[in-house]
Amino acid sequence: MPNTSSHPPQDDPRRDDPRRNSRGRERSAARFRAGDRPRTSQAPSERRKRTDPARMVAFDVLREVDESDAYANLVLPPLLRERQIRGRDAGFATELTYGTLRLRGRYDAILATLVDRPLPGLDPALLDVLRLGAHQVLGMRVPVHAAVSETVGLARNRVGAGPAQMVNAVLRRVSERPLDEWLSVLTKEAPDALAGLAATESHPMWIARAMREALAGNGRDVDEIGALLAADNVPPRVTLVARPGLVDVSDEAAWGDAELVGGRWASTALRLEGSDPAGIPAIREGLAGVQDEGSQLVTLALAGAPLDGRDERWLDLCAGPGGKAALLAALAAQRGATLVANEVAPHRARLVANALAAIPEGVVEEVRTGDGRDVGADEPGAYDRVLVDAPCTGLGALRRRPESRWRRTPSDLAELTGLQRELLASALDAVRPGGVVAYVTCSPHLAETQLVVSDVLKKRDDVERLDTAAAVRSVVSASGAGEEIPLSDRDDVQLWPHVHGTDAMHLTLLRKRA
Numbered sequence: 001m002p003n004t005s006s007h008p009p010q011d012d013p014r015r016d017d018p019r020r021n022s023r024g025r026e027r028s029a030a031r032f033r034a035g036d037r038p039r040t041s042q043a044p045s046e047r048r049k050r051t052d053p054a055r056m057v058a059f060d061v062l063r064e065v066d067e068s069d070a071y072a073n074l075v076l077p078p079l080l081r082e083r084q085i086r087g088r089d090a091g092f093a094t095e096l097t098y099g100t101l102r103l104r105g106r107y108d109a110i111l112a113t114l115v116d117r118p119l120p121g122l123d124p125a126l127l128d129v130l131r132l133g134a135h136q137v138l139g140m141r142v143p144v145h146a147a148v149s150e151t152v153g154l155a156r157n158r159v160g161a162g163p164a165q166m167v168n169a170v171l172r173r174v175s176e177r178p179l180d181e182w183l184s185v186l187t188k189e190a191p192d193a194l195a196g197l198a199a200t201e202s203h204p205m206w207i208a209r210a211m212r213e214a215l216a217g218n219g220r221d222v223d224e225i226g227a228l229l230a231a232d233n234v235p236p237r238v239t240l241v242a243r244p245g246l247v248d249v250s251d252e253a254a255w256g257d258a259e260l261v262g263g264r265w266a267s268t269a270l271r272l273e274g275s276d277p278a279g280i281p282a283i284r285e286g287l288a289g290v291q292d293e294g295s296q297l298v299t300l301a302l303a304g305a306p307l308d309g310r311d312e313r314w315l316d317l318c319a320g321p322g323g324k325a326a327l328l329a330a331l332a333a334q335r336g337a338t339l340v341a342n343e344v345a346p347h348r349a350r351l352v353a354n355a356l357a358a359i360p361e362g363v364v365e366e367v368r369t370g371d372g373r374d375v376g377a378d379e380p381g382a383y384d385r386v387l388v389d390a391p392c393t394g395l396g397a398l399r400r401r402p403e404s405r406w407r408r409t410p411s412d413l414a415e416l417t418g419l420q421r422e423l424l425a426s427a428l429d430a431v432r433p434g435g436v437v438a439y440v441t442c443s444p445h446l447a448e449t450q451l452v453v454s455d456v457l458k459k460r461d462d463v464e465r466l467d468t469a470a471a472v473r474s475v476v477s478a479s480g481a482g483e484e485i486p487l488s489d490r491d492d493v494q495l496w497p498h499v500h501g502t503d504a505m506h507l508t509l510l511r512k513r514a
């Protein structure tokens with residue numbers, strides 16, 4: 001058995017999508033059932049003998065992701081429970097599933113050199129088996145003979161005897177070179193350096209291009225692109241937020257047996273070593289949560305941004321599922337302010353209410369279901385601080401969602417960037433003169449970040465940019481972090497997984513002129 005393991009991705013904001021059932025499968029789509037008849041003429045007893053349950057479950061999740069547009073991190077855990085796969089087998093199945101999904105682009109590029117037909121023409125189930133085999137051979141420490149024979153067994157069981165022979169032949173060719181050599185082959189065969197990195201680091205070309213543009217647009221060296229793409233392939237450690245005023249890091253009873261290490265940048269952040277966050281008393285009681293440190297930093301920066309005059313009423317315009325709202329509300333409680341949390345999707349507004357359950361009474365003025373685009377016109381100048389954590393492509397959080405890089409398309413951008421502009425404009429109308437707006441995305445794409453802000457500001461003369469980098473630096477220095485946070489020489493802030501160890505969050509702080 002391999003000794004590699006993987007943490008399931010944290011807080012996928014789409015986990016509660018109403019179009020999906022409890023496992024994240026799209027309700028209307030075709031779905032796999034454990035009892036579906038495999039395409040083979042073998043007797044069931046023979047099939048069972050040949051396929052190990054961990055590989056079978058990984059294959060079934062990959063098919064769900066492909067056929068039903070499901071989220072792997074929602075499908076896999078219940079399937080493991082249902083099939084009673086535990087311990088090392090569950091760890092193996094998890095790494096096999098998520099690793100194969102993340103590195104699918106790399107494996108497809110390798111397989112394309114070995115298969116005499118274009119890969120899109122293959123039976124998708126066969127292609128998934130080949131990817132699973134390639135990941136065992138090149139991405140996990142599975143002995144080649146076990147990886148090949150088990151995967152051939154899986155192919156025979158799930159796809160058929162003929163394709164199983166092809167799987168055998170192709171995986172043997174895959175195993176003829178170590179990973180390093182394969183990566184050199186892909187690099188050499190690529191038309192240019194960026195295409196080589198897109199293939200070796202397993203990203204669609206349009207995302208690799210957008211990431212490189214984002215590095216350049218944020219004053220970073222474009223040669224960091226390899227490190228940035230590589231960081232998307234490393235599952236993040238679980239980070240917790242200790243909501244200020246609700247729980248203290250030193251409160252042993254609140255943290256149970258959890259092994260915690262202080263965060264790198266934010267006073268509220270804790271890194272969890274090993275154990276399952278769901279078992280921690282502070283998490284169960286809503287005093288703490290699972291939250292990326294970048295999300296904590298941008299929220300703390302909004303709360304700490306300098307403000308003259310009244311500072312009583314805060315708004316989270318796009319609050320679902322409520323991670324930042326809960327931190328904002330805890331901070332508001334300490335500062336004698338109140339919070340209105342707005343969210344357009346009713347089921348996500350309910351998640352916000354749950355996330356805010358432990359906030360002291362009187363602090364949360366309202367959890368509201370409504371279109372954030374209307375708030376500016378409905379309540380002009382009503383708030384002192386406003387957070388716009390805009391719906392976005394999520395390209396800054398690819399390391400958490402193994403399949404999302406293959407699902408997003410450039411056409412998603414047009415719709416999202418229009419909405420982002422309207423939400424930011426509404427937030428600027430909703431804030432009082434002198435008040436502060438934070439524009440946040442978990443994407444570094446320039447079209448969703450800098451371009452949205454500059455376009456909205458072009459149309460108005462009542463807004464000024466704040467020194468966002470200074471606000472973030474002061475949050476970091478207040479946390480007592482031993483190191484200074486490296487930020488570009490710009491007013492806005494772009495965090496990066498390969499530099500800061502956070503999701504690639506963007507933050508621009510704006511002030512409505514008094």
Ligand SMILES: C[S@@+](CC[C@H](N)C(=O)[O-])C[C@H]1O[C@@H](n2cnc3c(N)ncnc32)[C@H](O)[C@@H]1O
Pocket residue numbers: 013295317318319320321322323324325342343344345348370371372373389390391392419
């Ligand atoms: C990036 S998520 C916010 C994450 C949240 N701030 C947190 O930390 O948990 C964006 C949210 O905006 C919501 N949204 C999308 N369109 C909206 C609109 N027109 N008005 C308000 N919320 C909207 C989405 O449903 C989604 O919950």
